[in-house]
Amino acid sequence: MKRGILSQIAYVARREWVYMRGNRRLTAVMVVVPFLYISMFGILYSRHVITEIPTVVYDQNNTGMSREVIQAFGDSQKFHLVGYVYSEAELRQVLEARRAIAALVIPPDFQQQVKSGRASPLLVIVNGTNMLYSNAVLAAASEITGTLSAGVSVARMEGQGMLPSRALDTALPLSLRLRVWYNPTFNYTNFLLLGLVATALQQIALLYVAVAVSREKEAGTLGELKRAGISAPAVVLGKVVPYLAVNLATLNGVLLMVFTLFQIPFRGNLPLLGLLELLFFAGIHALGIFLSVVCRSELEATQLAMLVAVPSFLFSGYTWPVEAMPPVARAVSAALPLTYFAGNLRDIALMGAGLPVLARDLAVLAGLSIVFLPLSIFFFARQYRQYEHASPTDS
Numbered sequence: 001m002k003r004g005i006l007s008q009i010a011y012v013a014r015r016e017w018v019y020m021r022g023n024r025r026l027t028a029v030m031v032v033v034p035f036l037y038i039s040m041f042g043i044l045y046s047r048h049v050i051t052e053i054p055t056v057v058y059d060q061n062n063t064g065m066s067r068e069v070i071q072a073f074g075d076s077q078k079f080h081l082v083g084y085v086y087s088e089a090e091l092r093q094v095l096e097a098r099r100a101i102a103a104l105v106i107p108p109d110f111q112q113q114v115k116s117g118r119a120s121p122l123l124v125i126v127n128g129t130n131m132l133y134s135n136a137v138l139a140a141a142s143e144i145t146g147t148l149s150a151g152v153s154v155a156r157m158e159g160q161g162m163l164p165s166r167a168l169d170t171a172l173p174l175s176l177r178l179r180v181w182y183n184p185t186f187n188y189t190n191f192l193l194l195g196l197v198a199t200a201l202q203q204i205a206l207l208y209v210a211v212a213v214s215r216e217k218e219a220g221t222l223g224e225l226k227r228a229g230i231s232a233p234a235v236v237l238g239k240v241v242p243y244l245a246v247n248l249a250t251l252n253g254v255l256l257m258v259f260t261l262f263q264i265p266f267r268g269n270l271p272l273l274g275l276l277e278l279l280f281f282a283g284i285h286a287l288g289i290f291l292s293v294v295c296r297s298e299l300e301a302t303q304l305a306m307l308v309a310v311p312s313f314l315f316s317g318y319t320w321p322v323e324a325m326p327p328v329a330r331a332v333s334a335a336l337p338l339t340y341f342a343g344n345l346r347d348i349a350l351m352g353a354g355l356p357v358l359a360r361d362l363a364v365l366a367g368l369s370i371v372f373l374p375l376s377i378f379f380f381a382r383q384y385r386q387y388e389h390a391s392p393t394d395s
Helices: 005-022 024-044 064-075 088-096 110-115 131-159 164-170 188-209 212-219 222-227 232-260 270-294 298-309 327-334 342-351 355-387
Strands: 053-059 079-084 102-106 121-127 175-181
Touching: 005 024, 024 327, 053 064, 053 088, 053 131, 064 079, 064 102, 064 110, 064 131, 088 102, 088 121, 102 131, 121 131, 131 175, 188 232, 188 270, 188 298, 188 342, 212 222, 212 232, 212 270, 212 298, 232 270, 232 355, 270 298, 270 342, 270 355, 342 355
Parallel strands: 053 079, 053 102, 121 175
Antiparallel strands: 102 121
């Protein structure tokens, strides 16, 4: 007897339900992973605001009043004073080396101008490559300056015999000047586009190389390679090289379009950019081929690759700074390859960041290849032994 359409749908749905119940990994991906991601993202933003912004001080006045200003910035939760500089050249060097994000500059005649009743400008410089830092610094510095100026001016006017209420009404605030370096126009394209490029290329590279070996295992075609006399290391490296070449070419083509068509400035060193790209993609492909080797099917490899790729952009520190993350989120960030690439790509382009600044992150990216390529070869060689008795074909 022929089943009705609803009965047919119900039959297929029951079979699929049984499959889902029997496949724990699929159930975990569908049910557990969404909760995991939302929990991770909630933890990422749990501090709500950016605090402890690394800040250096350039005090050209060196008076009691300038020290009062420095103390006010030091007492703020938004700023973390990491040291002093004694020249504009040293200030620029500290910001370019990323040892600080912001700088408080007090002019030489600061106390004299304040005492004479003239508004004295406080200069705050911020690295504008990350716009969240720029906005946080502007808001916090404006609040501190407003509070200080009211207190200082009221005290000065009261000392001249003016009533407190009248002094408060006529208090002249200190003026604040904000100077944004490397992205002075707060260009959102400059801020975001390079990070999206890095994220998209990572996801494509990881997903495709992650199925390179698992696809052969699932299709049962590895025996052909064994019969052709291909060794296990040659299989692994032969799988990586084409994807590495294509993805490097694609990335540079996309970057060329970004720098020309979309007018993103490039102030960096091309060989250093090439080294960063090579080490990043080498690490990503080493991780991807490792997933491909240890997974039993294309679906499993794709699922694991997605678990790495999906949270990468938010946890990379590209938008929400790593320094503003709680410890759990920082640990996740430290484990993601994109953390060591996306921000550096932007800093090379916008700041002209040099090798000493990038050295640690380049070493981490190189370590990915050093660890995962040998592991991939080791585990694949063990799997490849099942074809040990296959005889090579004559050339």
